[in-house]
Amino acid sequence: MDEIEIPYDYRIMDEAEENVMRDRFISQYLNNHLLRKSQIITYLLRFYSVASLRSMLNHAWENYFLLRQTLEKAPVDEEKYLKNAKELLATRVIAFLSTPEMRDLLSKLVELGLISSPAMSWISPEKIDEIFSIDVRKIQDKEVKVLFKKLREVWKKIPVNITECDAAYVEITRCVKDFIIEFLEGYRRELDKRGLLDFVRMEILAIEFLASGSERAVKFSKKFKFLLVDEFQDINPTQYALIEHLEKNNPGIVLFFVGDEKQSIYRFRGADVTIMNEMKKKLETLDLNTNYRSVRGLVDFQNYIFPIIFEKGNTGLNFEAPYPDKKIVASCQEKLPVPPVEIVQIEKDIEAKVSFPEIEAKYIALRIKEMVGNAEIFRVKEFKFDTVRYGDIAILIRNYRHQKKYEDALEKLGIPFYSIGGFGFYDQPEIKNLISFMRVILNLDDEPALVGTLRSSLFGVSDKALMEFASVGKIVSGIKQYLSGEKNFELDESDRYQMEKFKEMYCSLREKLPAVSAPELLQDIILRANYIPVLARLRGGNQRIANVRKLLNIAMEWDANSSLSPIEFIRRIGMYRQVQVREPEANILSEAENSVKIMTIHKSKGLDFPVVILPLSYNLQNRYPEVLFDPVYGILPIIKYPESDKEPVLVSLAKGMERLKENAEEKRIFYVGATRASSYLIIIGEHKPRLSNVNWKLLTEIVNYQKDCYQTLSLTYSKIQDDFESMCRSTDVVFKVKPSEKVDKKVGKDFLERIKPVKVTLQRITATEYAAKLFGDIGFVGSDEAGLPLPPDEVGSVIHKALSWWDYRDLNQVRNYLRKILEGYYLPREQKDGLVAEILKWMTPLLSCDNKIASLIREAIDVQSEVEISGFLGGFFVEGVIDLLITQREHSIIVDFKTDNPASAENARVVEKYKAQLDVYAALLRERYKVKVKSHIVYFLRTAKAYETTVTDEVVKKVKEKLRKLTISGR
DSSP: OTTTTOOTTOEEOOHHHHHHHHHHHHHHHHHHHHHHTOHHHHHHTTTOOHHHHHHHHHHHHHTHHHHHHHHTTSOOSHHHHHHHHHHHHHHHHHHHHHSHHHHHHHHHHHHTTSSOOOOGGGOOHHHHHHHHTSOGGGOOOHHHHHHHHHHHHHHHTSOOSOOTTHHHHHHHHHHHHHHHHHHHHHHHHHHHHHTEEOHHHHHHHHHHHHHTTOHHHHHHHTTOSEEEESSGGGOOHHHHHHHHHHHHHOTTOEEEEOOOGGGOOOGGGTOOHHHHHHHHHHSOOOOOOEEEEEEHHHHHHHHHHHHHHHHTTOOOSTTOOOOOSSOOEEEEOOOOSSOSEEEEEEEOOSOOSSOHHHHHHHHHHHHHHHHBTTOEEEETTTTEEEEBOGGGEEEEESSSTTHHHHHHHHHHTTOOEEEOSSSOGGGSHHHHHHHHHHHHHHOTTOHHHHHHHHHSTTTOOOHHHHHHHHTTSSHHHHHHHHHHTSSOOOOOHHHHHHHHHHHHHHHHHHHHGGGOOHHHHHHHHHHHTTHHHHHHTSTTHHHHHHHHHHHHHHHHHHHHHSOOOHHHHHHHHHHHHHTTOOOOOOOOSGGGTTSEEEEETTTTTTOOEEEEEEEOOOOOOOOOOSEEEETTTEEEEOOOOTTTOOOOHHHHHHHHHHHHHHHHHHHHHHHHHHTTEEEEEEEEEESSOSSOOHHHHHHHHHTTSOOTTOEEEEEEHHHHHHHHHHHHHHOOOOOOOOOOTTSOTTTTHHHHHHTGGGGSOOOEEEHHHHHHHHHOSOSOOOSOTTOOSSOHHHHHHHHHHHHHHOOSSOHHHHHHHHHHHHTTSOOOHHHHHHHHHHHHHHHGGGGSTTOHHHHHHHHOSEEEEEEEEEEEETTEEEEEEEEEEEEOSSOEEEEEEEOOOHHHHTOHHHHHHHHHHHHHHHHHHHHHSOOOEEEEEEEETTTTEEEEEEOOHHHHHHHHHHHHHHHHHOO
16 A cells, blocks of 8 residues: 555445445536636537536546556647548458458459459558449349449448548547546545545556556565456456556466457446457467357357358457357257247237337247246256246346336236346335335425325325325325324225324334434334335235345445434435446345246346347447547547537547447347357347347348258237237236245235235326327328338437427537437438438428417527426326427417328327327416416427417316216226
């Protein structure tokens, strides 16, 4: 410690504390710049939002070591920048020439006598232009002609010339560099001032110590004779620097690395597969090519598809992971009656009211139900055939976006499952219930916490009771009147029992509040509410109980470090959720023993399962960090010029390189997922999807050629939907819960009776659902003559997101927004440009002097986009989002944008349906928010038609009456 000049009393922070600390400092740093209106922040806000700058600073600290390597190489003058840009352009050209398709095309053109034999070393951009200027009619071979046209289009998109905006990029780079350095130095001073160390700083200090080459550093390094690094494919530059300095200080050390570059899937954490690829060139390697996990049929399948997948689009650059020339051999050679791989393509045959992920989830549930107890697999570890059990099956997902759909489908068919990860620890229902009750004890006026507490498994008060309390105006007001005895409410016996329980606990704990610590209050709530026995009766009870105990342990640990009041505890939990601290759920095994597992492919790393189900039609968006740190080309801010929407050459090429790296990693992620199966693998995707990932595209090309190692199956939406509904009708879904020793036997059935209200869902409805109830599923008539490259709902989503950012003044601004949004879609550039142009045609009338919406905006005193509203109305809890709320001096006007095709705008019934939707918004604003709504407008973007309706008391009255009728008749 003394050699690296760190005092001995410094304290090491955990990840959660460091995240909170850094988040606070970044907020303070940005606020200081914004309040001073500093020159640097004013300049950067031309290119970045405040949220993007925050993300940039976080990214800089997390990549501190790489940034330090990069800082000296950032371009500081135009000459150096142009040199770097030209070098990167040349690299991109070489990458293009190195692709197998381009090499194949060149050799074919030579064979046809259309070009002379080219030497790769002298092919220049000009030479490539010359090759692609060949008259395609001269190419007689059809396959060569198709390849020629395809690669010519690819070449057109590769920038090869410096643009006029590149000179100004030097100033932006310098500005970003200064901004980041100022932050890093300030944050480091803040940590020193508080005597704190985080993990990043410890890594840097360790590198500095070893790099010093001091007597102590050498002595420390020579303590080790051998260095074994496992999972070497996931190493990052910081870790590799430690190894390099250890070896430098101790040349006699024996280095031993174990890894598989095909399993490098942690790039988002800084892992760099190029390190392993470069190290393989320097060291003697030993290939382990025997698979002890999987049956022979699975290994044959892997040997067939992955050489093709890894080779397709291979750039030849060192971030690729080639499949070995020497095939993998299965240790288990048992012959199987059927191929152990299913590739399932689901085709949309109807105008389905469900999304593909939902249909996919339903098929998975059906297939699991079909397999368990019926299908036979060969268990490699036991070396025997056996029927499939629920505990054998794992659904491996790419991310958590559609996890709930899988859970819902499994639950409807009574399939036991266990989700590993997903919602954060602090977002688990059993944890939120306790936190909500603590918030209520601190502040009874916290209505969201109060409603959540009463409806939770702590008390299980019914929605009918909450509506009764809301009859006096607000739920909080009703609860206060109940607690004080001021009013007698009509409650069912069970609700009155639970409310008396709540009253007793609230009053008692509120009185004790000044004298208790956070863990004492938490423990008191758990005991008084008899919370553990209640949780034991719910599905996943063991996991829920373990989570509650973990929360109590966390509270006790925090309190031991420094006395923690309940309000400080609540604030810290809030901060941890805000900065998304990665706190896992409590670790238990019993919950998953005979349940289907749902987890991400990343979480499955290192595990294996007899049966793996791999949904492969997920769509990923390209997301670039606000700044890249390239050890060769320096700091690269990822920006576009708002005035021209042009990108500097280095930015364009760096983003292109990022996309190539992402595609390479996506292939590796697929490999990891597929190789988790030991007995049987099911891969599912959508037939001919408009949007897809690189793996499914390649796989569908490969499986056109039937092989013995897999079987293919084609299904339709309607078939799956019908089978699922039929299965739901025939399945008696009952969750059997083992009795817990912790449960007081005296309570018995009473526990189940008292928590019944938890299963009653609040009668919620959106304005869209309300309109659909009245008019049915009309409007938004699918695809049309416009031939848009995205489905209608995706187009609508893009437009609404762009409109939410637009100020309705500058069309160039919305053009930039649209392009930024579409960066996340895998579409050819010409399709993106065409879609932007088409959408801009629809938006242009909004700037016209005689346009209704434009006139209202000019006269407004305030304009708000994407306004979320919610509240009780006519027996329902109504929710919705208003596209545009225009506030004038004495009243407000609601505007809802519709992206339906032109036919919908002429359909009177469609228009009436949309008006009904806006009636609900108007009624809710009037009743709940006391906003005087004069009228609402349905505006069809594609025809610039506006339908305005005056909002009267009669309109509001009718909405409430219709909602009450829905309540009475049931949904």
